[in-house]
Ligand code: NAD
């Protein structure tokens with residue numbers, strides 16, 4: 001029987017912490033053409049521009065702190081460690097800073113570099129890439145950001161699909177559903193909760209059991225008590 005809780009988050013989760021969303025109009029993104037800095041083709045066209053972009057994004061998250069929604073997710077995971085899976089599209093480290101355990105980053109991590117020769121990944125904190133000349137595993141100097149770009153496979157999607165198979169309650173927070181098939185996931189799940197700032201053409205709200213259009217920090221207490229109710233009442 002499906003009995004797991006999947007908490008799936010996107011850029012909206014970290015918006016109140018001051019990290020710009022993908023489609024928001026402020027911050028880092030407005031100075032860039034997304035396809036130039038976030039696609040495989042853009043990377044091959046101008047490698048340095050993309051590496052510089054990720055240096056800026058890494059620097060940008062240095063002083064950012066989690067908001068109430070990150071802490072809520074960390075608490076729920078701690079309360080039901082074997083029942084709850086925390087998967088995020090975010091590449092920041094705010095769930096970890098909130099103390100959340102076993103976070104799966106579907107699109108990689110800003111704080112990591114990836115060795116293009118041996119695929120080793122390693123944490124560099126908030127450093128610029130230039131400070132790290134060689135792969136600690138194989139010594140290669142062919143290093144890049146460990147963030148999945150458009151056009152590249154996302155290895156952790158395997159984990160997402162496996163988790164969805166076992167999920168009875170899906171909680172979606174702060175994602176526009178343009179990258180992942182959120183509608184399909186909700187359709188296949190018995191109970192589902194959606195929290196975005198506002199309705200979006202890409203998401204069919206009627207497929208969800210509960211919908212909250214408000215800031216993630218304001219929705220967090222309600223979502224937490226709903227999760228408790230689903231568990232306490234034996235629904236999942
Ligand atoms: P998106 O920018 O496409 O959509 C953001 C969604 O969050 C929107 O639906 C919006 O209504 C909602 N939102 C905005 N502010 C909110 C708030 N305060 N509370 C609740 N909801 C809020 O983001 P996406 O769907 O995650 O896709 C963007 C892609 O870009 C992802 O693949 C992600 O990896 C990447 N990205 C990551 C970060 C990060 O790591 N923090 C930031 C920007 C982009």
Ligand code: ZN
Pocket residue numbers: 115116117118119120135136137138139140
């Ligand atoms: Zn290597």
